[in-house]
Amino acid sequence: AQIIDLMMLVVDITKGMQTQTAECLIIGQITCSKMIVVLNKVDMIPAEKQAASIDKMKKRMLKTLEATKFADCPIVAVAARPGGPEAPDREAVGITELISTLMESTYLPH
Numbered sequence: 001a002q003i004i005d006l007m008m009l010v011v012d013i014t015k016g017m018q019t020q021t022a023e024c025l026i027i028g029q030i031t032c033s034k035m036i037v038v039l040n041k042v043d044m045i046p047a048e049k050q051a052a053s054i055d056k057m058k059k060r061m062l063k064t065l066e067a068t069k070f071a072d073c074p075i076v077a078v079a080a081r082p083g084g085p086e087a088p089d090r091e092a093v094g095i096t097e098l099i100s101t102l103m104e105s106t107y108l109p110h
Helices: 020-031 047-065 095-104
Strands: 007-012 033-041 074-079
Touching: 007 020, 020 033, 033 095, 047 074, 074 095
Parallel strands: 007 033, 033 074
Antiparallel strands: none
16 A cells, blocks of 8 residues: 555746755655646746746656656646735636646546
8 A cells, every 4th residue: 555646746937846846756756656746836937938938847857757657747837826915816827737637647546
């Protein structure tokens, strides 16, 4: 039996992999077999650079993960609270895709 069935590794897209991110990745390697990478805070990147920045970070994450069991894991870009508390009317970005990815990745453990 496993302790964790699915791991979501949330990464601040403006900072990328940090020490604690790498530590969580190691724990995930030991404790679970499935992972979703969530690139958060995409709203902090200027609109004209967003697509290129997301693509670059996805490639960087896939390169980092290529030697792990998570080499082909899905990567979803989101902005959970665009603009922060000062912009309560702004819609979240990527949450629908994240939910779909979660549903596709969910399984009944044996």
